[in-house]
Amino acid sequence: MREVTNRSMEIRLKIWRQESPESNGYFEEFLVENISPEASLLEALDSLNERLTLENRRPISFDSDCREGICGTCGFVINGRPHGPFPGVTTCQLHMRMFEKAGLLVLEPFRGGPFKVLKDLIVDRSGLDRIIQAGGFISVSTGSAPEANSILVPKNLAEEAFNAAACIGCGACVAACPNGSAMLFTAAKIKHLNILPQGKAESKKRTKNMLDAMINEGFGACSNHGECETVCPKRISLETINFAFKEGLSS
Amino acid sequence: MSKISFLKLVSSSTGLFIILFLILHVSGNLKYFGGPDSLDNYALFLRIFGKEILGEYTFLNLFRIVLVIAFILHIWSTYLLTRYNAKASPQYESSLAYKSTTFSSKYMFVLGILALSFLVFHILHFTLGIIHPDGFEYLKVYNNVTISFKNTIYFLIYFIGVTVVSLHVSHGIWSAFQSLGFNYLFVKHARNFAKLFAMFLWIGFLSVPIFVYFFK
Numbered sequence: 040m041r042e043v044t045n046r047s048m049e050i051r052l053k054i055w056r057q058e059s060p061e062s063n064g065y066f067e068e069f070l071v072e073n074i075s076p077e078a079s080l081l082e083a084l085d086s087l088n089e090r091l092t093l094e095n096r097r098p099i100s101f102d103s104d105c106r107e108g109i110c111g112t113c114g115f116v117i118n119g120r121p122h123g124p125f126p127g128v129t130t131c132q133l134h135m136r137m138f139e140k141a142g143l144l145v146l147e148p149f150r151g152g153p154f155k156v157l158k159d160l161i162v163d164r165s166g167l168d169r170i171i172q173a174g175g176f177i178s179v180s181t182g183s184a185p186e187a188n189s190i191l192v193p194k195n196l197a198e199e200a201f202n203a204a205a206c207i208g209c210g211a212c213v214a215a216c217p218n219g220s221a222m223l224f225t226a227a228k229i230k231h232l233n234i235l236p237q238g239k240a241e242s243k244k245r246t247k248n249m250l251d252a253m254i255n256e257g258f259g260a261c262s263n264h265g266e267c268e269t270v271c272p273k274r275i276s277l278e279t280i281n282f283a284f285k286e287g288l289s290s
Numbered sequence: 291m292s293k294i295s296f297l298k299l300v301s302s303s304t305g306l307f308i309i310l311f312l313i314l315h316v317s318g319n320l321k322y323f324g325g326p327d328s329l330d331n332y333a334l335f336l337r338i339f340g341k342e343i344l345g346e347y348t349f350l351n352l353f354r355i356v357l358v359i360a361f362i363l364h365i366w367s368t369y370l371l372t373r374y375n376a377k378a379s380p381q382y383e384s385s386l387a388y389k390s391t392t393f394s395s396k397y398m399f400v401l402g403i404l405a406l407s408f409l410v411f412h413i414l415h416f417t418l419g420i421i422h423p424d425g426f427e428y429l430k431v432y433n434n435v436t437i438s439f440k441n442t443i444y445f446l447i448y449f450i451g452v453t454v455v456s457l458h459v460s461h462g463i464w465s466a467f468q469s470l471g472f473n474y475l476f477v478k479h480a481r482n483f484a485k486l487f488a489m490f491l492w493i494g495f496l497s498v499p500i501f502v503y504f505f506k
């Protein structure tokens with residue numbers, strides 16, 4: 040196990056400040072001192088916010104909930120990378136020790152497509168919810184939990200569906216995409232439902248409606264840069280997009 | 291079918307069709323190395339192909355029409371896709387560090403427009419003979435190729451034009467496989483293979499101009 044120490048470190052944070060969606064934003068720089076390398080980045084922001092509150096200054100607004108990488112609420116761009124420079128993790132899973140040599144972290148909200156800054160590092164990601172509303176569900180009445188072996192799902196399909204279902208909808212794929220496309224998100228939802236027996240019945244309608252919703256919400260069409268795959272905290276791959284394109288052709 | 295599925299289907303299938311044509315085209319070009327008879331006969335062959343059934347030029351013209359339609363559809367669909375992308379493109383104040391975006395993937399539309407300009411020039415030059423250096427004679431293909439590529443300006447235009455097309459294809463070919471949902475194992479490898487393929491295309495198309503300009 041990692042040795043817990045009493046070390047402390049300091050780091051400069053350059054953070055995007057914006058009062059409201061309409062106001063102009065700007066970068067503000069802070070020096071965070073005496074922070075434990077074992078603290079998470081969000082805890083460092085918490086401690087900065089306590090100080091700002093005591094000084095009667097406006098604290099930094101940012102989203103978070105579970106703080107263990109499973110809910111998809113957190114997320115901003117850190118030094119040019121959504122969720123930071125380390126693959127396969129969310130913003131809340133970053134710890135200050137990872138940045139001991141960094142000196143300066145530049146924090147900017149996710150941008151792209153319809154994502155709009157609401158306040159500081161918080162963006163409106165409801166466009167993703169409306170893609171789900173367009174077809175990311177199964178509308179058969181399922182009754183009570185069925186007997187486990189009544190619908191057989193081959194192991195490999197179960198795993199593929201599970202891998203796609205790992206998408207936590209954080210929006211990093213949109214933020215990383217030069218086209219502001221939500222294709223990785225949309226594809227993950229399409230695949231997760233379309234390959235399971237329960238979801239198959241509505242697969243054509245679902246695929247069409249969700250892809251159309253993505254465009255209508257103002258996300259870009261994908262042009263296969265592959266940037267999304269490199270930032271996804273759940274390591275969802277371009278294979279998912281490949282699947283959604285294939286489904287799209289017969290939808 | 292959803293809007294983007296349809297546009298992707300059109301852009302990818304027309305793009306791949308044009309690439310198939312480019313492969314035919316480059317193999318025809320290599321006949322230059324077989325000497326004047328080899329190349330000129332090939333040019334003649336294209337013109338009289340299918341003559342017994344359709345008459346001279348008919349097959350060639352049909353092929354030309356199909357190509358023009360493919361280009362129009364390709365430009366139309368990619369223009370619409372690019373418009374969605376441009377509208378949604380993020381405007382970061384700090385710069386984003388890209389990892390897998392390439393020069394080609396980023397500038398597909400610009401490369402496409404440049405490719406189109408080159409294509410127009412190319413048709414005005416070799417096909418119609420409207421723009422040409424001195425000594426150009428319609429249908430004397432070998433001779434025309436030789437005098438054109440001895441000319442520095444023509445050589446440079448073709449060098450740049452072919453480079454542009456190859457760059458476009460280096461992203462386009464694998465992007466098309468992905469957009470059409472080909473087997474992902476294949477697509478994954480195609481992503482690397484695409485660069486190699488584009489390089490072969492580049493070398494193939496430039497072999498004649500380089501040979502003429504530097505060694506003849």
Ligand code: HEM
Pocket residue numbers: 261262263298301302304305306308309312364365368369371372375398399401402403405406455458459461462463465466467469
């Ligand atoms: C030399 C002839 C050309 C060839 C062989 C070619 C080939 C291709 C291929 C195979 C694709 C991938 C299709 C996809 O995944 O959507 C593509 C994409 C593209 N092409 Fe072309 N193309 C050519 C000319 C042009 C021209 C004249 C334009 C005009 C503007 C153009 C603009 C584009 C754009 C913008 C894309 C990206 C579409 C996207 O966002 O997915 N291309 N091309």
Ligand code: FES
Pocket residue numbers: 102103104105106107108109110111112113114129130131132
């Ligand atoms: S706060 Fe839940 S994933 Fe980061």
